[in-house]
Amino acid sequence: MNLTQKRWFLLGVACLINLFAGSIYAWSVFAAPLAERLADITGAPVTPGDLAVAFSLANGLAPIPMIFGGAVNDRFGPRFVIPAGGLLMGAGLWFSGHAGSVLELVLTYGLFFGLGLGLVYGAAVNTTMKFFPDRRRLVGGLTTGAYGISSVLLPPVAAHWIAACGITSALELVGTAVGAVIVAGGLLLRACPPDFRPEGFVPAQTPGIAAGAQRDWRGMLRSREFLPMLLLLTCGATAGMMVISQGFTIAKTQMGLDVAAASMAVSFVALANTFGRLSAGAASDYLGRVRTLGLGLAVAIAGLGMLSLAGPDAAALFYLGLLSLGFSFGCFMGVYPGFTAQVFGSRNNSVNFGIHSCPN
Template identity: 45%
Template sequence: MDKKRWVVLIACCFINLVLGSIYAWSVFSSAMAGYFNNSLGLSVTAGDLALVYTIANSVGPITMITGGWFNDHMGPKRVILVGGIMWGLGMFLSGFATSVGFLIVTYGIIGGLGLGMAYGSTVSTCVKFFPDKRGLIGGITTAVYGMSSVILPPIVTAIVDKTSAPFAFKAVGVAFIVLIIISVLFVEQCPQDYKPAGWNPPVKAAFNREQKDWKGMIKTPEFYVMLFLLTCGAFSGMMITSQASSVAQSMVGMTPAAAAIAVSVIALFNAFGRIFAGFLSDKLGRINALSIACVLSIVGLACLFLSSDSQSVALFYVGVSVVGISYGSFMGVYPGFTADQYGPKNNSVNYGIMFIGFAIAGYFGPQIMRNTFASTGEYKTAFMYAICFAVIGLVFTFLFRLITRRKSSN
């Protein structure tokens, strides 16, 4: 079983590489906006299409929770297969879109529900197989999810240049369905109370916390601190990745091709942050790693606030890179963080509920970005809002420490 868990990890990483294509939405949206306007005679902006991305992220926790129950009780294979096919099908059907409403149904609802179901299952399954490396494995599985947007934007841009935005959706959707079906053959359910050979949990570590189901979890005060801390931590990343291509073109005058590279840079540092923060959290503690991530978010957002023209390209890249690391840190640490606090037994459902914090950020982040640009014609005010969220997140990390110290002293 110790060798087999690595096979499961590799298979889940391939699946997450497919699922993480949601982070390449800004490239798809820019291309689809051009298609709607030039070919269909509509008046649509990339900002208008941010609603599709928002809905896709917002509905994910619904199937993360329901799919999590099936994952914990029946195994991940069927859950991932159904969810993965829904995601690929949503992409494929988006290639037939003739309106924003059509994309909301295909990409936002069908794809988003499938994405939440499959992603929650892959991450929770891997975390269960690696109780000795929860932070690192949570970082790796979520990092691969983020790496998709390093690989996909240049491919999508090339396909669009050669053919069209609708064809890009169809081609990518079919490829994703095939990859999901092959990869899921190697996924298995983790045995209950599994421990790797030669490893025993430290006597006083968080690994020995009482196993709680979702009912027990929501009765604890630290759950609400963790939930809103995740919202604050994910806010800046969700806000920027939803319209990264448009932001790069508008703020510092990048061409569409250069903006696609900027999207990949964000994704690359996002992925790096997930692995590094996951590893760091195994050494320094989850909450300490998240505190560092909040500080990094403030620094990165300040750099973006100061970027205003073509002379600020270097500062812009610094800003998006640092924000990417911060955002990735939260995504990488939270699977293990949740399992530490409430036990691995029910982690698929518990993490799905905790992921509501991410969904909140996924809704309000892009909307604030869009509304700010619509009302002011620039993004600076949106970055100030995001800085406020990062500061509040830092406060939540201290509040979490206070709550846990009081519990341990009683």
């Protein structure tokens, strides 16, 4: 099997890795029982909002190893970076179930899990994109879509495990599965040779940046495109991350849903997120990436408006708001890896995309 054929197998492995890396989107299911557990241990009131710092730290730290891990990935390959990240993610989830204070949870989930997530996600997406210069939009949609679909599958499973065996055992199970699959998948991946070109592929010779400029992070930071792209991603991703991190709590407090229904609401956001990732690439083929992202931003604004008006007597607005925000977030996450590669070149995309992700 030549590399043009084998790259499809490598794409499948990367999607499986990202499917398990997307376990971060189940945070809102874990937050409430973790808060109850810590309240019992400390004897002081603890709410899911008090634990939001752990989720925020994990998201805030993830782009940092994407930057440095991207440089390591470019030099040593994914067989080193992804297993290391998988071990950190698995350990972070496992020990989060044993945390005895909010500070310990911040360290285990926010630090260990967040650092591991950045290593895994960045290496998986950018490694496979280099194998597909002829299908960059498709691969960006599939790899980020697999990451998003985890939040469709995991919340109901996690809620079942929590009800059956408690939050500690549930996090042990999730951590073991996440660590084992990501480590194994990372060992199966390989770096893309610098001179690789798929059979029959002829690089586009369109004028402008996309015609072949390869900018490193220094050239990207000096470019006139960097700041507008950074601000656009920040605006587009913030609304979705707020709802993803607190969706379970919002569903229970604002809408009065029970645990099972609130878990399904989280999965509903995740499903919209996944659909947004998969469909945004196809939409950008017709509309262009900038117009697609502009549409995604408008959908996010509408979603926030609907969610602010929702309540027990306006359930339709609640679910439409979740749908809009999940779709918009998926749109940005599905388009931006390819967008940065188009503007700044694919050679340094591991680092360049990581820098764009830092505020998000």
